[in-house]
Amino acid sequence: MKHYTNPNTAIWHGRVSNKYLYLHEKVRCTPLNEISEPAKKSIALLGYACDEGVKRNQGRIGAAKGPEVIKTSLGKFPNHLASTVVLQDTGTITCKDENMEAAQEALSKAVSTLLKKKQFPIILGGGHDMAYGHYHGIQNYLDSKKEGQTIGIINFDAHFDLRKPSDNNNSGTPFYQIATQSKKENCSFNYLCLGIRKDANDRTLFETAKELDVKYVLSDTFQMQFLDEINTWINAFIKTVDKVYVTIDLDGFSSAYAPGVSAPSPMGFTPQIVVECLKTIIGSGKLISMDVAEMNPKFDIDGQTAKLAASLLHHIIHTIY
Template sequence: MIRLKPADKQLWKGRNDPNFGRPNYWHELVELCELDDLKPSLHSQIALLGYACEEGVRRNQGRLGAAQGPDAIRKMLAVLPNHFEKETSLLDLGNIECDDQQLETTQAFLSRSVTQLLEAGAFPILLGGGHDIAYAHYAGIRDFLNQNLHQKNIGVINLDAHFDLRDDEQGNTSGTPFFQIAQDCKASNQDFNYLCLGIQKAANTKTLFETAENLGAVWVQNTDFSVQNWAEVELKLLSFIQKVDAVYLTIDLDGFSSAYAPGVSAPSPMGFAPDVVLKTLEVLMQSKKVISIDLAEMNPVYDQDHATARLAARLVHFIADLL
């Protein structure tokens, strides 16, 4: 059974300072909302939606615990300060849950939910959950654009140690989403625009590199994805952004060094640092082409002092301030 579990107000707790007429913290600002009640608004709406699913991780032989990821991030978001300059609604739509290993059905539900959020004029920020969130998220964006803007050219940017381009002959997993997107693009005669930042040789087989090459993917390896090499990274980013109409951004937390993100499904000591990600986010958000974002593979079972959840929350907070 697939269900959208309502948002839990108990996750949104924090200190209460004198607010002088405005919320000081996100736990005071957030509104719990049902998806079907969401309506277009004259002011900005940021919609948080959890993907409490780890079935794709299980199928991909990863460490379990990602289903608890969305709520772990919410707890860290709750205590962050409110710096919105303009009127902004922060909405929590709850978690999409996967029962009985029904991954494909869960993905279809998420896709419809993303389309619905975009139709309401909200900016979706999805919290995962396994990286199988990516194909479902993309499909929801695609359907929205096809219905409303006649097949806009979508660019997919993935901050990740892994290509996640495994074939899906044995079913969908957290390792197949971008292969599925490539097949989707081929079937609809669309370009597969895929930029992956932070790729590690130690995290991808030679076959996966060949698959990426054959599909026309573009990537920057983790050894080059740094502020020290920023001029080259920025050039590649800007070149990619210019050729697409809309950008779907997905951040796999296992792309970060495990010094920053120990609580993930597939940790790596050789990942990238937060500073280059913040610079990347600034460039992307300034383009005004980013249509939706997710963070994947948050696994609180293996987190240390909530470091990974705090990192994820700070990324969401940073993104929200750039909207």
């Protein structure tokens, strides 16, 4: 596969216990073409090493190195997974010759494959353009089941990423692309954004959000003191869909927690509010797949952002199973 590389066993290292006390001892490196339907519950990590969309969106490039750094950081974390749960590194989707669209297509096919093989996919990026390929991978899988299930997108982010493409698509256009294609296919577009900042979205983006009936919570409300109300809104949104796809853009966090991102800001949200919301989403039983976007090791400080991403993943994998 042109836009794919097999998992790299060398990046999984850390303390050695010989008792599976750490995730690098637990993880299995399995190429996509060797994935089989498991007898046990299985989580599949897949990288999206592409920052072409960030480059097109005039952001800070470097996110193509994100997947490997997140995996390395996650491997050092303690393993509390049951022996009945499988954790797999299934390699990385890559972007060749600046062809972001081909990388998105490869990601879409990979996500569909993982879901068909009864895996829970977690995609690690990489620019937020990954959302377009990821969503369509879920959609193609659900369409193959011919059950007419609807997908709700929950995006933890400072940005709507609803820009209308001018010259080409980029990391700021994925959800507008999804909305446009949904309209053409006469499908509903169900999109909830948590942590939107007025200082990070221009007036036209708010107008587009209104036109598309996007639900969102502004950053000044996306705070721990309003958790009960936020969870009420999340639950109301989830009730309207059959499956939920969660995407976490690391640049939504304050740069105090996540300096290594494509578009940092000190005015972002905290990890605590995201963790609490994830508990609600996972508790619904509708979460089908998720991703973490915009990890940029080039600008990270003391591995803070990589550790944040890994901590979020650690929480998620130990909560879903």
